[in-house]
Amino acid sequence: MNSDYIDVLLVNAPSPHPGSIISYRIQGVPPLGLGYIGTYLEKKGYKVKILDFYIDEITILDLELIVNELHPKIIAISTTTETYNNGVKIADYSKKLDENIITVMGGCHVTFEYENALNTGVIDIVVRNEGEFVMKELCDYYIKKQGNLDNIKGICYKREGKIIKNNRREFIKDLDSLPFPDRSLYQLEKYPIPGTISTSRGCPGRCIFCVATALSGGKYIIRSVENIIDEIKYLKELGISYVQIVDDTFTADIDRLYKFLEILNKENLGITWGCESRVDIMNKELLNFMKKCGCISIQFGVEAGSQEMLDCLKKNITIEQIRNVFLWAKEIDIKTGTCLMIGQPYDTLESIQKTIEFATEIQSYGARVVFSVTTPFPGTYMYNNPEKVGIHIVDKNFDNYNTFTPVYDTKYFKREDIRRNYFDAIIKLGRGLKDSKKKEEYRQWREFVKEKAEIL
Amino acid sequence: MFEFKPCRKTELYKIENGKGYIIGFKSIIELNEVAAIFWDMANGKNTIAEIVDYICEVYDVNNKHTVYNDILSIMKQLSKEGILVENWDPLYKSKIILKDV
Numbered sequence: 001m002n003s004d005y006i007d008v009l010l011v012n013a014p015s016p017h018p019g020s021i022i023s024y025r026i027q028g029v030p031p032l033g034l035g036y037i038g039t040y041l042e043k044k045g046y047k048v049k050i051l052d053f054y055i056d057e058i059t060i061l062d063l064e065l066i067v068n069e070l071h072p073k074i075i076a077i078s079t080t081t082e083t084y085n086n087g088v089k090i091a092d093y094s095k096k097l098d099e100n101i102i103t104v105m106g107g108c109h110v111t112f113e114y115e116n117a118l119n120t121g122v123i124d125i126v127v128r129n130e131g132e133f134v135m136k137e138l139c140d141y142y143i144k145k146q147g148n149l150d151n152i153k154g155i156c157y158k159r160e161g162k163i164i165k166n167n168r169r170e171f172i173k174d175l176d177s178l179p180f181p182d183r184s185l186y187q188l189e190k191y192p193i194p195g196t197i198s199t200s201r202g203c204p205g206r207c208i209f210c211v212a213t214a215l216s217g218g219k220y221i222i223r224s225v226e227n228i229i230d231e232i233k234y235l236k237e238l239g240i241s242y243v244q245i246v247d248d249t250f251t252a253d254i255d256r257l258y259k260f261l262e263i264l265n266k267e268n269l270g271i272t273w274g275c276e277s278r279v280d281i282m283n284k285e286l287l288n289f290m291k292k293c294g295c296i297s298i299q300f301g302v303e304a305g306s307q308e309m310l311d312c313l314k315k316n317i318t319i320e321q322i323r324n325v326f327l328w329a330k331e332i333d334i335k336t337g338t339c340l341m342i343g344q345p346y347d348t349l350e351s352i353q354k355t356i357e358f359a360t361e362i363q364s365y366g367a368r369v370v371f372s373v374t375t376p377f378p379g380t381y382m383y384n385n386p387e388k389v390g391i392h393i394v395d396k397n398f399d400n401y402n403t404f405t406p407v408y409d410t411k412y413f414k415r416e417d418i419r420r421n422y423f424d425a426i427i428k429l430g431r432g433l434k435d436s437k438k439k440e441e442y443r444q445w446r447e448f449v450k451e452k453a454e455i456l
Numbered sequence: 457m458f459e460f461k462p463c464r465k466t467e468l469y470k471i472e473n474g475k476g477y478i479i480g481f482k483s484i485i486e487l488n489e490v491a492a493i494f495w496d497m498a499n500g501k502n503t504i505a506e507i508v509d510y511i512c513e514v515y516d517v518n519n520k521h522t523v524y525n526d527i528l529s530i531m532k533q534l535s536k537e538g539i540l541v542e543n544w545d546p547l548y549k550s551k552i553i554l555k556d557v
Contacts, residue, residue, distance in 0.1 A: 014546045016500060018465045021546070053547070060547040086546055093547075399501075404467040416471070423470035426479060450481035453465055453538050 007046040007143055008135070009072040010034040011063070013079045013087035014053035016399040018453075020082070024054045025452045029196045030188065032246060033107075033131065034078055035181025036198075040132040043179055046139050053086070055190045060093055067097045073143055076104040076127075076135060081377050081401040084109045084117075091122040102142050106131045108211045109398070112379035114156040118163055126156040129215065130172055130201075171219060175201065176227040180234055188238070195240035195271075199228045203248040205278070206314050207303075208389065209344070212248040214379035220252050225260045229267060236269055242296075243273040249301075250275035251282075258286075261293045272296045274335075279325045280317045287328050297335040300325060304351070305340060305358030312346040319358070326365040337368040342425050343418035344374040345382065345389040345410050356425050360432035371425050372403040373418060458524075462507075462531055463500030463544035471496060480537050490515075490523075491530045500544040504528075 012031040015021060031052055038048040051066065052058060066072065075094045079087035084107075091103040106127035110117045114126040127134045134154045140146040149157065154169030172178065188194040200223065202216025235243055251257050274297035290298070300322070304310050307319050329336045340359050342352060363369045376383040376393060386393055386408070394415060395407035406418035413421070433439050468479035476492030478485040487495055490511060497507045508523050517523055534540035545552050 016546050017467070018463055018500075018541050018544060018546075019467060021549070022465060056549065059549055059551045061551060089547060399499075402467075420470045420472060423468060423477065423479070426468060427484075446481050450538050453481075 004070060005047070006049050006066075006070045006072045007139060008038075008041055008048045008074045008076060009063075009066055009070075010038050010048060010050045011075060011077045011087075011090055012050070012052040012054060013077050013083040013090055015082050015402065016086055017082075017402060019404075020402065021054060021056070022449070022453045024192075025056065026192060026449065028054055028191050029193045029244060029246060030181075030183070030186040030191050031078060032181055032196055032198050035183070035185055036178060037076070037131045037135050038185045039179045039182040041135060041139060042182065044136050044139070046136075046143070048185065050185045052186070052190075053090075055187065057190075060090070063090065063093065064097060067094065067101070071098075072101065074102045074104060074139065076106060076131075079105060079107040079109050081109040081375075081398050084113070084398045088117070088120050088122060091120070095122050102138075104135070104138065108215055109378060111215060114165070115163055118156060118158050124157060128154050128156065129169065130154075132172065132178060134169060171201070171216070171221060173221060175221060175223045180231045183235070183238055193242070193244050195235050195238075195243045196246045197228065197231055197235065197243055198246050199223050199250060200247045200252070204252050205249070205316070207301075208314050208381040209303075209341070209374055209376070210248075211377045211380055214377070214381070220249075222253055222256055225256060225263055228260060229263055229269075232264075232269060232271060233267075236271060241271055243271055245273060245275040247276065249278055251277040254281050257281075258289075261289050264293045269294075274298065276301070278317065279321045282321075282325045282328070284328045284332070287325075287332050287334060291332050291334050295334060297337070298329065299337045299339075302338040302358075302362070303341050304344065305355035306351055309344065309346060309351050309355070313341075313344060322358075322362070326362050326367050329367070330365040335368070336366070337370075338362060339370050339372050341374045342371050342422045343406050343410070343413065343415075345391045345408075347374075347410065347421075348412050349421075352421050352425065356428050359425075359429055363429065363432060363438075364434070366438075369429060371422060371429065373406050373422050375401050375403045375405075376408060377401060457528070457543075458503065458505040458508075460504050460543035461500050461502065461545070462494075462498040462504065463541045464495060464498045464534075465539050465541060469495065478539060480539055485534075485537060485539070487530075490526060494527055494530050495534070498540065500541075500546070504531075 034050050038050055041048050077087045077090055094101050094103055102124050104125045105117050105123045110126045111128040117123045117126050137152045153167050156165045201221045202219045203212040204220040205213055207213055272294045276299045279300050302322050340355050359369045382389050390411045391408040393408045400407055406415035409415055470477050471492050474489045476487030476495050494507055508520055511523050512520055531542055543552055
């Protein structure tokens with residue numbers, strides 16, 4: 001056996017849209033989930049490589065080269081709803097290169113849509129939810145010929161034409177026990193934001209449109225502050241000076257947040273960082289403390305511009321809380337960003353107008369505001385209960401499940417109406433930018449994006 | 457080129473009263489009816505041949521050659537604006553020419 005051979009190739013499938021790949025050139029981050037799995041497998045003695053199709057130079061020809069030269073026994077493909085179809089194509093291509101390769105698919109989409117994935121005939125195993133322990137057991141089974149497929153919790157597969165769904169695997173409770181993702185598995189220099197860290201899994205929220213809620217069932221499992229700081233120190237040793245905390249929500253456990261800030265302040269590591277947060281736990285003192293400890297940017301979940309719509313989405317936040325947070329952030333000079341949805345199931349022309357007005361208001365406080373189109377991802381309450389929320393899904397092509405293409409009709413709008421409203425909202429938001437300095441910043445930003453888009 | 461699959465780089469557009477409007481990098485780009493149909497179909501899945509056939513059907517046109525030339529002209533303009541990939545496959549990206557070889 002050639003010592004260069006690998007056991008597992010971990011693949012990050014790409015979006016079908018050039019726009020998404022362009023976006024990755026501007027704000028792309030390494031796929032941490034694959035890093036966690038790869039590192040855990042390495043610690044258990046398996047040889048692993050990551051292939052991220054979002055990196056510009058990476059194409060299916062690289063996959064072919066790896067299969068021909070490094071002979072992976074397992075190719076595990078991570079997909080979202082948007083990237084699922086491309087993931088299937090990669091699995092199909094892999095099988096054509098070598099029919100003996102075991103193809104595994106994981107990620108938020110197939111956790112719920114495992115039947116369709118298995119019925120493609122090119123995916124041998126679907127991993128539902130977390131992949132570290134499952135992949136290790138799959139490697140033991142397929143590579144060391146140990147164990148029994150029936151006993152591996154958290155997978156689905158086909159046997160004699162029938163889909164077998166093994167028992168659910170419990171969520172990993174002790175995240176501190178997982179080794180930090182080994183950053184040498186990535187080509188870090190290819191990512192605009194190479195320094196990322198995941199400090200928790202899941203989300204305690206109950207938003208009807210959100211996959212994080214669907215995946216975690218409302219559970220929120222956290223790492224200890226000491227463990228997080230140790231990983232930040234590791235990133236610093238790699239020369240990273242800005243860390244993006246990529247949790248769905250970093251600030252849900254307020255005691256842990258304060259402890260994190262206290263230790264970060266004491267350690268004086270000299271790094272800056274950004275995160276995502278809900279608005280309801282924020283106050284001015286906390287924001288000040290975050291800034292003092294190196295926080296330079298926070299993305300807040302807003303989603304809608306009226307209390308009625310926020311309540312329909314089960315956001316459990318108020319317009320006043322949102323407004324306060326952005327006003328405080330402006331005063332304290334922390335960069336903020338947010339996204340508001342157009343075309344959510346309960347939207348009317350009036351509610352969309354309110355969303356646009358509120359977006360313009362938040363923008364005037366210095367926040368970077370974008371709009372997205374509400375998308376019913378598989379597994380979410382919205383996807384599972386279309387009649388209850390009043391939508392009729394007319395487009396089942398998952399390539400279009402990307403938060404900027406409408407895929408359903410509502411009680412009030414056909415999907416082409418939603419597209420028009422989305423377009424008009426962006427135009428109105430742009431016209432609402434009055435500050436000449438901000439206008440110039442926006443113009444420069446568009447030039448920058450154009451340059452990045454030209455390479456395709 | 458008939459088998460090329462053009463793909464728009466942005467989804468920030470609308471079609472209203474038959475005309476297309478795209479938020480470009482510097483300005484709003486307006487498209488006439490034929491260009492709007494092309495743009496809407498330019499999703500990296502439809503070939504130029506399929507788009508030409510569809511337009512010929514919608515407008516009851518026999519001369520495919522004329523429509524094909526019009527489409528090529530539209531593609532050239534939109535590529536120049538930086539918002540269109542003339543032939544797209546996300547698994548090959550810029551190496552798609554090698555695939556055809």
